Amino acid sequence: MTSEQMRVSYTPDGDTIRCWRTVGQAAAEVRVRLAYIDAPEIGNPQTTAYAVSARAYLRRLLALGEVVDVRIVGQDLYGRILAEVIRIRDGGNCGLRLIHGGYAALWQCPRSRGEYYAAQEIAQRKRLGIWRTPGPWQTPWLYRGRAATMSHDPLDYPASRYLLYALIGLIGGLVARLQYWAGGEIPHCWRCALFRLGVDLLTSGFCGVLTLWLSAEFGLSGVMTAFLAGISGHMGSRALFLVERILQRRLQRLGEK
Incomplete structure (x- = not known):
């Protein structure tokens, strides 16, 4: 020994x-x-x-x-x-x-x-x-x-697993963004729209990966983890939209002054 x-x-x-x-x-x-x-x-x-x-x-x-x-x-x-x-x-x-x-x-x-x-x-x-x-x-x-002993250490997960949950989170975020655009919240500048969409998808994908990490902590099943990854991506997108609205209003107030 x-x-x-x-x-x-x-x-x-x-x-x-x-x-x-x-x-x-x-x-x-x-x-x-x-x-x-x-x-x-x-x-x-x-x-x-x-x-x-x-x-x-x-x-x-x-x-x-x-x-x-x-x-x-x-x-x-x-x-x-x-x-x-x-x-x-x-x-x-x-x-x-x-x-x-x-x-x-x-x-x-x-x-x-x-x-x-x-x-x-x-x-x-x-x-x-x-x-x-x-x-x-x-x-x-x-x-x-x-x-067959699948490791529950997130550091052992294959890259494909991270990509899968990032994609699930991304889909949740994309659904939220499309809902906003369907409600008339489409930016007039297409470059701005693409930029916001890109930031949105990065955030929602990150939320999906974060959910995968948290699932290891709480011992969640694969189905539950996938469901929560989609929800977290959706909520991450909504949070970004609220930040956009707050910034727009503050800029408008500064412009009025």
Whole structure:
């Protein structure tokens, strides 16, 4: 087992963190999967509440920018470092605390690591977290096997996914702009009309991408995320139109003076 000190940069779910190898290493961001544990999957509608709870607890354990001791035990199929993550400030084992609190279940843990099994037995006996009632949240690896483990870290999303949600937001913004033009709000100058349309589409596309990021935080389904991306693009366009109206009125008042 090798050990490195890394700085926490992001926590996408209840058993994964992103870290910077900036302490005694060349700067590089890596993904670290907590060894021996498995937290409920955010992408599974049945387990989202437990998954969000596990992520929130891990974020409380590890502050952004905190330096931790990463004790590497291997690498998983998705290129992530498998490691025990230890808080330097108090020596706390984050994976073990997740197990002890009922936020995660043991997964591929060797019998020699008796402290993990003891922690899970305590959580089960006290019916904490995922052990409160039987359900798929107690066996997250089964869902992951069926779902082929799609990452819920926005930084791992392919460019095509960003483009898709930008397009959805753009369509929402275009609908709003066409509604305004249909109501007689068409600029007399065609250059002004094209400029406003361009700014409008950029804003609504950005709103669609922002919605994709927020969906990862709240564990929303793909259908709900697409719906909200269109709505956010539409509302972004409407907000721009209101700003235009306010600026026009102020310019008119200045002209009258």
